[in-house]
Amino acid sequence: MNDTLLNRLNKGLKAITDPAFLTGEGLGNETPFHIFDYPAENEIEVRNFIQNKLIPKIGKNHTEIKLLHINLFELVIEYLKSEGYYEGVLELQESGDEEALMEAFEGVLHSETIAELIVEKQKDQDSNLIFISGVGGLWNMIRLQSLLSNLQSKLGMVPLVLFFPGTYTDTGLNMFDEFEEDRYYRAFKLVP
Numbered sequence: 001m002n003d004t005l006l007n008r009l010n011k012g013l014k015a016i017t018d019p020a021f022l023t024g025e026g027l028g029n030e031t032p033f034h035i036f037d038y039p040a041e042n043e044i045e046v047r048n049f050i051q052n053k054l055i056p057k058i059g060k061n062h063t064e065i066k067l068l069h070i071n072l073f074e075l076v077i078e079y080l081k082s083e084g085y086y087e088g089v090l091e092l093q094e095s096g097d098e099e100a101l102m103e104a105f106e107g108v109l110h111s112e113t114i115a116e117l118i119v120e121k122q123k124d125q126d127s128n129l130i131f132i133s134g135v136g137g138l139w140n141m142i143r144l145q146s147l148l149s150n151l152q153s154k155l156g157m158v159p160l161v162l163f164f165p166g167t168y169t170d171t172g173l174n175m176f177d178e179f180e181e182d183r184y185y186r187a188f189k190l191v192p
Contacts, residue, residue: 050131
């Protein structure tokens with residue numbers, strides 16, 4: 001991991017643990033959604049930082065924070081298994097029929113459903129901060145813009161941080177710096 005990314009991750013930790021972060025202070029009554037963007041080639045390092053440094057430090061030093069960490073890829077797998085779709089999806093993936101796989105996902109994997117699963121977990125754990133990671137593995141299956149919009153209407157003022165492998169600018173999300181999604185203006189960049 002390069003020093004710039006490590007510095008940004010540490011600044012992110014500092015921002016998240018600032019008491020004003022949980023209250024949304026200074027956001028002008030906007031939904032407290034934040035995006036931490038990073039180069040996709042640093043996915044493993046960012047994942048390790050989240051698991052081995054960020055979450056433990058928050059848990060140990062900031063008992064006022066009730067953190068829910070959602071790995072979106074794992075949540076989708078869990079959902080597919082619970083609904084009985086997982087084996088069929090695996091068969092389609094192994095067949096190499098990309099078009100059939102995408103059609104299958106369109107039929108069962110809706111951003112509103114995923115948003116409801118996240119909200120259910122948030123309520124079950126009574127969390128006051130949500131991290132979402134693991135979005136890269138689903139880049140062509142779930143529209144993040146749609147997921148975030150659905151979450152905004154359901155989570156209210158619960159702060160959310162989306163760890164995003166790509167670039168987030170005022171023109172939208174650019175997954176892996178190659179695939180531009182629909183425009184999404186409602187989130188704040190966690191660390192410039």
